[in-house]
Amino acid sequence: MPMENKVLYTLQKEHDFAKNIAALLFSVVKKLREKKSISLLNLKDLVNAISPVMEAHHRKEMEVFAYLTSEEEITKDNLLDILREEHNLGYEYFSNALRIIDHENKGSTEKYELVPFHIEEYAKLLEKHIQKEEEGFFPMIKKYIGENEQAELLPAFERIEKEFKNGKNASIIKEAVKSIR
Ligand SMILES: [Fe+2]
Numbered sequence: 001m002p003m004e005n006k007v008l009y010t011l012q013k014e015h016d017f018a019k020n021i022a023a024l025l026f027s028v029v030k031k032l033r034e035k036k037s038i039s040l041l042n043l044k045d046l047v048n049a050i051s052p053v054m055e056a057h058h059r060k061e062m063e064v065f066a067y068l069t070s071e072e073e074i075t076k077d078n079l080l081d082i083l084r085e086e087h088n089l090g091y092e093y094f095s096n097a098l099r100i101i102d103h104e105n106k107g108s109t110e111k112y113e114l115v116p117f118h119i120e121e122y123a124k125l126l127e128k129h130i131q132k133e134e135e136g137f138f139p140m141i142k143k144y145i146g147e148n149e150q151a152e153l154l155p156a157f158e159r160i161e162k163e164f165k166n167g168k169n170a171s172i173i174k175e176a177v178k179s180i181r
């Protein structure tokens with residue numbers, strides 16, 4: 001990974017963190033299916049921490065997409081459209097899981113087994129999506145996002161960081177990663 005492209009470096013670092021998130025969620029799913037010690041409220045906190053961390057990452061990627069939409073190489077196989085759709089699908093899995101968790105907390109027991117289902121689908125999607133981006137999207141950044149583009153994108157990344165204030169969420173996730181090992 002060349003360090004000189006800071007846009008690429010930032011997104012790659014976030015992917016490394018997202019790979020830990022996927023692994024964490026697979027463990028959570030396993031525990032939920034074994035009916036082990038993950039309370040729904042903790043699970044809700046975890047999902048509520050992961051969601052904005054991933055959203056901030058997606059927002060940065062969308063900023064980069066905007067610089068790539070005119071490149072013929074990219075538009076011909078609709079890669080960016082697919083990646084955008086996958087971001088939206090991810091939010092859907094998470095909001096479905098949260099909706100069921102909320103019902104459960106109110107005393108309804110319906111469809112509880114769907115919580116691990118939605119979380120597992122999200123984790124699977126996340127892993128595939130990361131691979132797709134590292135194979136298809138990251139090489140485009142290397143090729144088309146030069147110094148001028150980086151000079152515009154990096155302040156946009158900082159604005160997104162400020163808007164999301166994900167410091168606390170990242171700690172919650174790191175703690176969960178540690179505790180589940
Ligand atoms: Fe993405």
Ligand SMILES: [Fe+2]
Pocket residue numbers: 015057061130133
């Ligand atoms: Fe990504």
